[in-house]
Amino acid sequence: LTPAEARARLEALGYADPAGALRHIDALTSGVSRRAAIQRTLLPVLLGWFADAAEPDAGLLAFRQVSEALGETPWYLRLLRDETKAAERIAHVLASSRYATGLLLRAPEAVAMFGEDAELAPRGLEPLRSEMMAAAQRHEDDAEAAVTAVRSVRRRELLRIASADILGLTQDLAATGEALTSVTRATVEAALAVAVRKVSIELRRPLPTRLAVIAMGRFGGHECGYGSDADVLFVHDPLSGEPERQASDAAHAVASELRRLLALPVPDPALVVDADLRPEGRQGPLVRTLAAYRAYYRRWSAPWEAQALLRAEPVGGDAGLGVEFTRMITEFRYPRDAIGSAAIREIRRIKARMEAERIPRGADRALHVKLGPGGLSDVEWTVQLLQLRHAHAVPGLRTTRTGAAMAAAVQAGLLASDDAAALMAAWDLAARIRNAIVLVRGRPGDTLPARHGELTAVARLLGYPPGDAAQALEQDYRRAARRARAVMEPLFYG
Secondary structure, eight states, X not given: OOHHHHHHHHHHHTOXXXXXXXXXXXXXXXXXXXXXXXXXXHHHHHHHHHHHSSOHHHHHHHHHHHHHHHTTOHHHHHHHHHOHHHHHHHHHHHXXXXXXXXXXXXXXXXXGXXXXXXXXXXXXXXXXXXXXXXXXXXXXXXXXXXXXXXXXXXXXHHXXXXXXXXXXXXXXXXXXXXXXXHHHHHHHHHHHHHXXXXXXXXXXXXXXXXXXXXXXXXXXXXXXXXXXXXXXXEEEEEOTTOOHHHHHHHHHHHHHHHHHHHTOOSSSOOOOEEOTTSTTGGGSOSEEEHHHXXXXXXXXXXXXXXXXXXXXXXXXXXXXXXXXXXXXXXXXXXXXXXXXXXXXXXXXXXXXXXXXXXXXXXXXXXXXXXXXXXXXXXHHHHHHHXXXXXXXXXGGGOOSOHHHHHHHHHHTTSSOHHHHHHHHHHHHHXXXXXXXXXXXXXXXXXXXXXXXXXXXXXXXXXXXXXXXXXXXXXXXXXXXXXXXXXXXXXXXXX
């Protein structure tokens, strides 16, 4: 083809910048190297695979960057030459997700995982914990290097989970949430061990207190998404004979160091450890003793704090203390006499205020998948109100997971099965949309994209066929959200 004909062909395939695509093709195929020869053979097929995804231009650029980074690496060239499935997977991921592309470009050798299905299967908590702890221990004398090694493992695992999701190899939303939660938990545990070691060295003695990390929010509910922070509480219990002030100072130093290490500006993505759900929020102490938590919740806690505790689950530190904390909060999150009418009114008031204040001005409220009508918040708060009212009498409701609590409510006759199906359909679609937005954009978002191209990319990632994918997704979400809101209003607002 002449250059003009080539540009026309690329434009017909869906490339927005045919001239730029030609430059990438020339860079990939020029010369007499083995790599250039293989890519000259493979590129006609690759160009079609890129074009089948939402962002072919981005896919081609990323493929060039990966190829240049790996150069003449023999295993990479064999992968491209001999593993057609691997090459197709690489093309699809690179042209579908800026998030996955960013992770891959930080360590291009990770393309090796695309060769086998088993390599793309998310790993469980135990092997992740073992690998991260071992990675940290190789840098015993340098806390920052230790957690950098942990974050490198986390980055690779995020790429593994995202790629499996994009390629349709993950079973469902619950499996993705569990995989992401396991990565977050293993990361927090490994970084906590590093922080404890560093503070102990500085004190020249073991910690004078037991310390536990309690997961909250989506972390505690095993429902982490690609854009989720690690919401936590820090609790400690001074060892016998240790002054409480010294114990509190040591626990605070560990918690602060943990948060600092996981937020360091290194190439791998940060993990924000958010402790804002603690008593008194940002104004309160970062770490409290078990006794102080008990005293606060008995005397001062607001209804929303009991609601937040519904998702509390120990995830790191002293296991015994985590169990004691969980036992202690039972009376607050599963109140024996159920939640009172004044507390219910307060929860309803907070919910209405969130809807009014936190949705950005000018945004279409119906398309805000977190706080809009029928969105994640509607479903979760409805289920949590059922838990606050009935969990003392219905053991199945004593769970941190939204889906499990909803199923228990149906089984106990507290929620009609048709109503539960409507709530779950909206919740599942909203959560998958949030994940897809992160995968497409590379950053979190709570509203269906206004740009047609971005919305199409999100829809395609969710499995909608080419054509009117964007319109179909928007219509499906509006329909599911309307049905969920119709169920939610009488259940939540009465």
